[in-house]
Amino acid sequence: MAEATTKRVGLFVTCLVDFIRPAIGFAAVKLLEDAGCTVEVPRQACCGQPAFNSGDRATAREIAEQVIEAFAPYDYVVVPSGSCGGQLKVHYPELFHGDPNWLPRAEALATKTYELISFLTDVLGVGKIAARYRGTATYHDSCSGLRELGIRAQPRRLLAGVEGLSLVEMADADVCCGFGGTFCVKYPEISNVIVGKKAECIAATGADTLLAGDLGCLMNMAGKLQRLGRPVAVRHVAEVLAGMADGPAIGESRLRARKARS
């Protein structure tokens, strides 16, 4: 692992993790440091996906340029999200198509950018992580991570090594949860039908925990499960792998979390 200690990782924490749930960011830092990386967090805001997917290409480019510059110094850029990771890795080069100045820089960023879990397994070769979690979990494949970055087996493999955790598959694990960024507030009724079906699939497994790799999807599913009164703890997969899943789950009250643990 001598070589691994030299890896200098810039963490792109994502605006949702930054704002809603910093614990995921700290879990990512722990996983990366345990695997021998040095982690730095340059000043950052958002990857620009809301502008890009709303058709505002000019703003998306401005934001992308900012991210490309901020993360230029690192060996790797790691993102605890398949969606934002996909934006940097797949869509930034699209944004600068035909631009001789920015395309090479966007491609350089794309090449060294990885979603957190796939970085651990595919780049660092992590096969097993010493973590413990008491419970039965089901894993939702977030769309961008699954289809843009090919993340499917990696989180399941790492979760299989977590002591005390049993993993059950839900039906349609690879079907969208209905979040879709701004989609969920632009077409709330449709989003609700989709996440309603997802919540049924989750509940049908009987799992006490739902895991996924994207906070947007997790917030959507947690919010629906809670509205339906389903007692499922919803967490980012990194929280469990880093052994940092003892605080309240997403949207869970402190009181309840304390009760559940006692």
Add this chain to the structure above:
Amino acid sequence: MTITSPSFKENARAAIADAQLQRALTYGLGFVERRRAAADRLPEFDALRDAARDIKNHTLAHLDLYLEAYESRLKASGGELHYAVTAEEARQIVLAICRKVAAKTATKGKTMIAEEIGLNDFLEENGIQPVETDLGEYLIQIRHEMPSHIIAPAIHLTKQQVEADFRRVHTHLPPDRNLDEPTTLLAEAREVLRQKFLAADVGITGANFLVAETGTSIIVTNEGNGDLTQTLPKIHIVLATIEKLVPTLEDASALLRVLARSATGQDMSVYTTLSTGPRRPDDPDGPAEYHVVILDNGRSAMLGGEFEDMLRCIRCGACMNHCPIFNAVGGHAYGWVYPGPMGAVLTPSLIGVDKAGHLPNASTFCGRCEEVCPVRIPLPRMMRAWREREFERHLSPATVRAGLGFWAFFVKRPRLYGLATALASRVLALFGWFTGRFRRLPLASGWTRYRDFPAPQGGTFQARWRRRRGI
């Protein structure tokens, strides 16, 4: 034909409230599982998809050449070719052909082009009774509806609705007859339609492929209705569009191998029918005249542009079968002929993004459509391209633009963004400290109407990180 795409939101709301429709959508026809099984049975399926994409790309790149070749082969076999630039031209061409034989009825095989040009209503207005012969198309015809799916036009209906419609329309049959089983419904439709086939003066079908090498049109059906439609009447009219062309029969067979597998999960459709010209002297049957109408309706303008890839579409319907939005609202909500992801890209090209703007926006970009497309059309990318056109033309809602502008102001200033979000997260965390989440939140009613919103943990990651590292 009435276009209701501009009221997609209202259509969707009504569709979600329609319990009967939701039941039909939930049970579906098992297309997703069947497609997966069919793909798994064929190890070279993905290689075939690449080949299918390449065939289509090649044809589109040399379309002029293949159109000329097709035309000359078609004429050599005794067929007639008509070009229609607009829907109106296509309707007039069909009407003129029907009038030549003073047609009273015209049977129709399934053709989405006829839907696109609103042919049924037009023929009826001109005293010609169109009779849909595909079971699904027949059902929606007697209900005066549009297809809700391009290969399963009546997928939105339940068995009970079909039974009620048959009792309402087939009044010449005993009212106390048993229609409990799908097979009895099918037998009744077959019985009713058999008479119509024999009486028809003109038969109108679509085309899955036009083969340049031989001047042949190819249709696939599962009911055999296409064969009866095109061989029994005096005249066979094929409605097609430029993107149906393929160079050779070999190419058509490569595309057929991915078509049915992607559509219904069948290895092949039950009937694959090739038509080359009218009846020859020694043929046992067939039409006396064979006409092909090639409709443009905006397609040639897509060539060489951002949406050219859409012309590869072979109308299998896999994208809509796998679409979470389509499965939530059904096809009618899209408000015109083509629903689902392919409709979200094609419809704005054909009727204008000012009318169809909701369609490419109503997507989560989950990417499942592109994942299953047999000709690998980058549907999400093209939906985004439509959103860009809308944004450039200031067609996107003012509230969205204002919200985006406000958000971008901060995102482009990371230091200010950091201060603002650190403050906001602390305030929200304070309010949500006890419950951990919000049931209601100002400015976020779209979210909180249906789901709780988690309270931030308090203090952004970046603020905490910097404090921890002393930077």
